[in-house]
Structure formats: C-alpha cells, structure tokens
Amino acid sequence: MSTRILSTSPLVGPALAELGARFPELRLASFRSPEWNAALPGAEALVVMLSEPITEADLDAAPKLKAIGTYSVGVNHLPVKACQARGIAVVNTPGVLTDATADIALALLMAVTRRVAEGEALVRSGQWQGWAPDQLLGPALAGKVCGILGSGPIGQAFARRAWALGMTPMFWDREGHGGVVAFGAGKAPRLPLPGLLSRSAVLSLHCPLTDQTRGMLDRAALEQLPQGAVIINTARGGIMDENAAIDLLESGRLGGVGLDVYEGEPRLNPRWLQAPRTVLLPHLGSATTETREAMARLLCDGLASALG
Incomplete structure (x- = not known):
C-alpha cells in the first residue's frame, strides 16, 4: 500500500x-x-x-x-x-494556542524582571547566604507601558495579562490606520513603531514573520527603547536582530530579554549562552x-x- x-x-x-x-x-x-x-x-x-x-x-x-x-x-x-x-x-x-502562548510570554516577563532563573540557580548552588536588601533586585511592572507588536488574538491575550499586572498596553499600528484595539479588558491605542518603542518599558512580540516584519527590530529600532527596557519574544526569531540585542544587553542599555524563539532554531546564536539578564526557553509556547x-x-x- x-x-x-x-x-x-x-x-x-x-x-x-x-x-x-x-x-x-x-x-x-x-x-x-x-x-x-x-x-x-x-x-x-x-x-x-x-x-x-x-x-x-x-x-x-x-x-x-x-x-x-x-x-x-x-x-x-x-x-x-x-x-x-x-x-x-x-x-x-x-x-487553539492563544492562551498557552500568552501564558509563556507572561512567564518569561516575570522570570526576566524578577530574576527567577538567577534566584533558582543561586539556591541550587548551595551558596545562598540568606535574605539581603539588595539581592537580585529587578524592575517593577505596575504603572509602566507594555508595547505589543501584533494585535491579533495572542497579542490581545497578552495585553489582558499585562493589564492585570497594572501595566498600560499599547499596540503597534502596522496598517497606519491609528485608532484603538479593544483587547477584552479595555482599549489600547495603536501607535507608529517609533512612538511605541520610545514608550515601552516592556516590548512583547506577537506578530508573524513576514517580509514586513523580518529584521524590523534592528539596532536603530532597539536603541529607541527606554533605558533598561525588557524584550519578550514568543513570535519568531527573525523579527529581531539578535546580535544587536546582545550588544545592548552587554552594554547595560537593555534591562533583559526573554526568548522562546530564535533565528535559525534549533541552531542558537552562541552569544545567547553568555548574554546577561536573559531567560531562554526551547520553544515552549504551545506546550500544554x-x-x-x-x-x-x-x-x-x-x-x-x-x-x-
């Protein structure tokens, strides 16, 4: 047969x-x-x-x-x-994978900002000496802007999660039409990319990889983010210039990066393995x-x- x-x-x-x-x-x-x-x-x-x-x-x-x-x-x-x-x-x-992917983006955001991986590693190392006032401090999220690239179901689901943390969601205006996105817990404005980047303490990627989005977050775009901004990518690796992001992490310009996707995966840019303030997952977005x-x-x- x-x-x-x-x-x-x-x-x-x-x-x-x-x-x-x-x-x-x-x-x-x-x-x-x-x-x-x-x-x-x-x-x-x-x-x-x-x-x-x-x-x-x-x-x-x-x-x-x-x-x-x-x-x-x-x-x-x-x-x-x-x-x-x-x-x-x-x-x-x-x-069918909307909530699972939004959940993993939220998990990455919390892991990066609250330094979960570093804390877990410290405890397992046997070197933890107990609570200290300045131990593994990270940024708060409430009251800050969460920029979201992609206003489809996953982007909107993540906006609801960011809103629940007290953040202010804003979306990229891909079509240039302006207006707002009703994301289920409220409404959020659509902004041109430069305006969105300059406001975003957190930038979360939820758009497909297309000719329009490939390489969209190049070095010049990433440098428009505020000092200490955090990037979360559960979309596709080719959207962001990975070497530029690593350079900005090493210089202290970016506050952290959480990734579930990579350009050329499963091959990994070896620089990620040594990059500071990163949480790296093996494409778990839909893994329930x-x-x-x-x-x-x-x-x-x-x-x-x-x-x-």
Whole structure:
C-alpha cells in the first residue's frame, strides 16, 4: 500500500492515528531521511514541524500532493504562494494556542524582571547566604507601558495579562490606520513603531514573520527603547536582530530579554549562552497537553477535508 500521509513526527493525542486509519497508509519518517525522501513522490499529504522547511523542489517531487499540514500557526517555512498556484492546501493551527502562548510570554516577563532563573540557580548552588536588601533586585511592572507588536488574538491575550499586572498596553499600528484595539479588558491605542518603542518599558512580540516584519527590530529600532527596557519574544526569531540585542544587553542599555524563539532554531546564536539578564526557553509556547492535542485535531481535520 502506498503512503498517502507522510508525517515527520507523531502528534500529541490520537488525531494523527485516526487520520491514518481513515486515509491509509500513514507513514512516520524523519524529515529529509532516506525513508522520507522515498515516500515523498507518492504522498498526498505532508505533516511537518515549524523547523522543517518545505521547498518548491519538494512540491515538484510530490506530484500527488494535495495538502501540507504544519503543526504550528506560522507558515513562513512553507512555499505558500507555490502551493496556492498548484492547488495544494496549506493547513496550520491558529486559534487553539492563544492562551498557552500568552501564558509563556507572561512567564518569561516575570522570570526576566524578577530574576527567577538567577534566584533558582543561586539556591541550587548551595551558596545562598540568606535574605539581603539588595539581592537580585529587578524592575517593577505596575504603572509602566507594555508595547505589543501584533494585535491579533495572542497579542490581545497578552495585553489582558499585562493589564492585570497594572501595566498600560499599547499596540503597534502596522496598517497606519491609528485608532484603538479593544483587547477584552479595555482599549489600547495603536501607535507608529517609533512612538511605541520610545514608550515601552516592556516590548512583547506577537506578530508573524513576514517580509514586513523580518529584521524590523534592528539596532536603530532597539536603541529607541527606554533605558533598561525588557524584550519578550514568543513570535519568531527573525523579527529581531539578535546580535544587536546582545550588544545592548552587554552594554547595560537593555534591562533583559526573554526568548522562546530564535533565528535559525534549533541552531542558537552562541552569544545567547553568555548574554546577561536573559531567560531562554526551547520553544515552549504551545506546550500544554491540551493545546498540543487541540492543534493535532485542528491540523488533522484540515487534512481530512483536503483529502476528501
């Protein structure tokens, strides 16, 4: 029996196995492995992870392909326009990971500003000598501006969390239309990027990686942030110039950085490993059991529709 569904990994929950039973045969093979390459020409549907880029050459090698499903919201690793031109459906998982991703952004914000990782490491080192007046001090958040790049569901969910901490959310005005964003707990203004950056004690990234946003936070943009500002990125690594951010951390210009995503991940800029006042996570944004099961179900339902 030929492979109809070719997946690079199992998914959380039963959805993928159920899809395979409905449209046999399902094959699991590591991305770019000999097994994957051998099965590609007969595949009608692919399931890939966000770190596994599909090219137009792959589409050429898969003449039976009807759909590509990615276990992510982002599709910047897929040749979307080429798929559209060939009538290949692109299936992703929007909506179901909103709260999980906003939660991890909040966790990073608290970990950076309250120096949680440093404190935990101090206790485990066995060198902690007890409470001290100036031990591991960090900035307060209440009363400060939280700039948010991205006013979609995740950006709005994070705004509600920032608002609950007593911060004032403000959004980037990507379209240049001005106005406000009703984020569920209140309304927040949309500002041009320079105006947003200059006000933001915290800057949290929640926008997709596109031609418009790639490299948007370059050195000149980062230098517009207030002294001691904190950056949180749970969106995509290519939005921010990582070397510029590390330079500003080392100089003391930035107060801290919390990352769940990296440019070129899982490869990591080695400078991050020594950068001060950073908290680094291995892309945990959607990593709750409930969220990953919901993502799998949404993905497999979309593939089932494409396969008919």
